[in-house]
Amino acid sequence: MIKNRRSQVHVSETILVLFVVIVILMLGVVVYFKFSVEKNKDLAEELSEEQATIMLAKAVGLQELSCDGTGCIDTAKFLPFKRVLGEDFDMYRRIFGRKKITITEIYPVPHDSAIDVECDVIKYIQMEYPENCGKWTIYDYNPENELGAKISTIVSLYYPEFDEYRVGRLEIEHYGDIRR
Amino acid sequence: MIKSKKGNTHLLFKWIFGVIAGAIILAFFIKFSYVHLSGESLIEGNRILLTVDNKLDAFGVKEGTDVFDLKGEFNLGFDCGVLSSGTPESNNFFERKTDKIIFTQPKINERYFSVWTKKWEAPYGVSTFYYLKDKNSVILFVGPSSSSEDFVNFVGRIPSNMGIQAVDTTQFNPGDFVSTARQSSKFTVVYFGNPTYDWSTLKSQYGNFGDLEVVVVNLNEHIAEVYDTYGNKEDVFYFGDEMLYGLIFSGSKFSCTKEIAMNRFNLLTRIHLEKVGRIMSKENRPVCVDLLNEARKMLENYQFALTKTELYDLLEKVGRQNLQLEREDCPTVY
Missing domain, CATH: 1.20.1270 (Substrate Binding Domain Of Dnak; Chain:A; Domain 2)
Structure with a gap:
């Protein structure tokens, strides 16, 4: 009876030791994976920022938006581009990925009523254009509503309708992700 | 005797328990290592594709030429808007879609490769074309260098680091290039005007060493005949000189890239x-x-x-x- 109890104690001890070892191992694995995930997240953010910086230079020269060979951005292409974007979204998703691209007019300083007002077809056909709006959202893809980091550059905006140049800011908001 | 049997059973039970528990822990570690290694290889494989894609993006902002150093030998594949690394049959094969229009050989296995970018205008700017070539791929121009200004100008615009060789039609002797063909993985002969040697003659000279492709260009008509490595002929037209450069650098893979x-x-x-x-x-x-x-x-x-x-x-x-x-x-x- 005593021996039987002793052997039961032995078995319980072994199980306990194994249990403790497994728990320690599990903890180790969880901690390792947590660090690994963090490391990969940092890497993804780093690559995303690198990609966004390249995109900033690329967007200025993108034939869909730029003036031909003069280094400016052709505002008359914005609305046609948005229409084409709607028809071929998958293709542009491959080019831009998860980003938001906006262009804001900064000089001459827009009228108070035009600041942050989105330029669309309705605003374009009005006589007051381009004084009635001051911002174009060229592209926006953020399906998971992530918070993004922003980078921007100053660009020259050309209005071929009035043969006029203005100063704008091209801003790219990127979402710490290199997926497309 | 009974006591001894009881002791044996107890010991046996401990062993069985230890072996099963050990096997479970071992299996867990093997699985863990496998997941870890495949995860690392997934990141590394995708990272090289992303690096190449980003490098090309950054380089394509302006027209120019350069030699890229990948800091290692990677099996890069370029197939109609898709970049890949690794061999298709292996576990470390990765693909990434690209928006860039890249005219090149199907595979680049070298650490260094030459890149040339050129804007395609028709007449407004349409896109930047990328031409890629490694030193194992040889392109030989055979044309009227002494009589055609168009041909001389066309060849003259190609940067020297792309490593194009040119010979006058009257002086072209296939035997002179056997040693060059021997050292190449792909050998492309581009005729400007009527070919002096047909595909089968060239195949008999160069075909044993690597892939042979022959392109016959008619500069006046903007058309070309492309003979792939098996001698299959394809008639194509090109739209602008930039696209003709693309035809020369991509050979039989031209049609798909042209469509993009x-x-x-x-x-x-x-x-x-x-x-x-x-x-x-x-x-x-x-x-x-x-x-x-x-x-x-x-x-x-x-x-x-x-x-x-x-x-x-x-x-x-x-x-x-x-x-x-x-x-x-x-x-x-x-």
């Missing part, structure tokens, strides 16, 4: 067409409205043009119309 380029051309034409329509609505000067209207009609036809004749004809007309708009001080198409 033409889709992009169509897209840019749609943008310019709509831009002209919108500008017209803001224009008051009758001369400008008339000229813009003509331009709009041309772009409408240009958008649906399919044949080589239509495309070249409209290319010239749109260019001329834009010049006319510029002269009249009107808003231009591009």
Whole structure:
């Protein structure tokens, strides 16, 4: 009876030791994976920022938006581009990925009523254009509503309708992700 | 005796328990290592593709040429808008879609490869073309270097680091290039004008060493015949010299990349067409409205043009119309 109890104690001890070892191992694995995930997240953010910086230079020269060979951005292409974007979204998703691209007019300083007002077809056909709006959202893809980091550059905006140049800011908001 | 049996059973039970528990822990570690290694390889494989894609993006902002150093040998694949690394049958094979129009050989296995970027205008800017070549791929031009200025100019625009060799048609002897072919993985012979040696003759000379492709270009007609490594012939036309360079660097893979380029051309034409329509609505000067209207009609036809004749004809007309708009001080198409 005593021996039987002793052997039961032995078995319980072994199980306990194994249990403790497994728990320690599990903890180790969880901690390792947590660090690994963090490391990969940092890497993804780093690559995303690198990609966004390249995109900033690329967007200025993108034939869909730029003036031909003069280094400016052709505002008359914005609305046609948005229409084409709607028809071929998958293709542009491959080019831009998860980003938001906006262009804001900064000089001459827009009228108070035009600041942050989105330029669309309705605003374009009005006589007051381009004084009635001051911002174009060229592209926006953020399906998971992530918070993004922003980078921007100053660009020259050309209005071929009035043969006029203005100063704008091209801003790219990127979402710490290199997926497309 | 009974006591001894009990002791044995107890020991046996401990062993069985230990072996099963050990096996479970071992299996867990093997699985863990496997997941870890495949995860690392997934990141590394995708990272090299992303690096190549980003490098090309950054380089394509302006026209130019350079030699890329990948800091290691990777099995890079370029197939019609898809970049890949690794061999398709292996576990470390990764693919990434790219928006860039890349004319190149199907595989690059070298640490260093040459890159040349050129803007394609038709007549407005459509895209930047990328031409890639490693030193194991040899391209030989055979043309009238002493009599054709077009040929000399065409060859002269290719940067020296792309490593193109050229020989006059009258002096071309296939036997002279056997040793060059022996050291190459792909050997492309590009004839400008009538070929002096047909595909089968060249195959008998170079075919044993690597992939042989022959391209016969007619500069006046903007057409070419492409013979792949099995001797299959394909008739193609190119739209602009930039596309002809593409044909030379991609060989039998040209048609698919050309299709991507033409889709992009169509897209840019749609943008310019709509831009002209919108500008017209803001224009008051009758001369400008008339000229813009003509331009709009041309772009409408240009958008649906399919044949080589239509495309070249409209290319010239749109260019001329834009010049006319510029002269009249009107808003231009591009």
